[in-house]
Amino acid sequence: MEILKQFSNLLEDWIPKEASIAVAMANQYVYYVAGKYDLKIKEGQKIQADSIADQVMQKRCRTEALMDDTLFQVPYYGVGYPIEINGEDAAIVVILPPQHAISAAPVFKFLTGKQEEEWRPVPIEKVSYVESLQKKTWFYANKEPHKTNITLKDLQLRLPDNFLRIHRSYIVNIAFIDRIIRDFSSNLIVLLHDGTELPVSQSYVMDVRNVLGF
Incomplete structure (x- = not known):
């Protein structure tokens, strides 16, 4: 639990205050800190297929995407990173409001x-x-x-x-x-x-x- 708090404290230095932070491993969420934009994830809740956490666990690489309301009943923009906790694969996900989605592609004219x-x-x-x-x-x-x-x-x-x-x-x-x-x-x-x-x-x-x- 202490190492999870360290990850969370590190992220809090640069993410917006409305962001929530979730940590997943072994097919479930093991840690969650709710910000103003709260998906109401519970510790012990199973990782949903195609969620940001699931994609990070499968690909083992940084993953970001704008998600609709299919999985959590509200849309969100998620950025996930692969990490290790006590030698086991895990994922940490920063959850933001949809308007934080940033694309390098130009705006359509x-x-x-x-x-x-x-x-x-x-x-x-x-x-x-x-x-x-x-x-x-x-x-x-x-x-x-x-x-x-x-x-x-x-x-x-x-x-x-x-x-x-x-x-x-x-x-x-x-x-x-x-x-x-x-x-x-x-x-x-x-x-x-x-x-x-x-x-x-x-x-x-x-x-x-x-x-x-x-």
């Missing part, structure tokens, strides 16, 4: 979409929202759908700041938002200027409120 057998580059400012549907990604301009091979997760890292993730399946261009309303179940609905209605999932409500300031 346009997206190229496919319609039937034609490909059309569309200026990014004309894209109203992006949707993941049946394992395919679509973006919409002037209410016309365009298919792209870029995943929603990768798009989130390279879209300009005025694009906001509101759901596992939707990223919206804030410039196209007319208003935000509630449905009969008090869930938030984003209403675009063209009348399109997009749901806000509970996992992204706080992000939406923080970015839009309400």
Whole structure:
């Protein structure tokens, strides 16, 4: 336990205060310190397949990725490192809010979409929202759908700041938002200027409120 505290204290010198720290070994989490962005991991909890900890344990190399809400019910950005504890393989994972995801790739200025057998580059400012549907990604301009091979997760890292993730399946261009309303179940609905209605999932409500300031 003492060596785990040493790892944690070392990381606290350079990671943001909202970050949480998890240590995993032998297929389970053995240590967890919750920051403001808390995945509520419990010591003794099994490592989920395809999580950052699992990827580090399998590959034995530094791993970072933007994760959706599939595993922990909230999206997160994780950076994991392989370590050894008493001679055994382990992983330490820094857990951050999604907006900490950093990509070296440049921000998109346009997206190229496919319609039937034609490909059309569309200026990014004309894209109203992006949707993941049946394992395919679509973006919409002037209410016309365009298919792209870029995943929603990768798009989130390279879209300009005025694009906001509101759901596992939707990223919206804030410039196209007319208003935000509630449905009969008090869930938030984003209403675009063209009348399109997009749901806000509970996992992204706080992000939406923080970015839009309400």
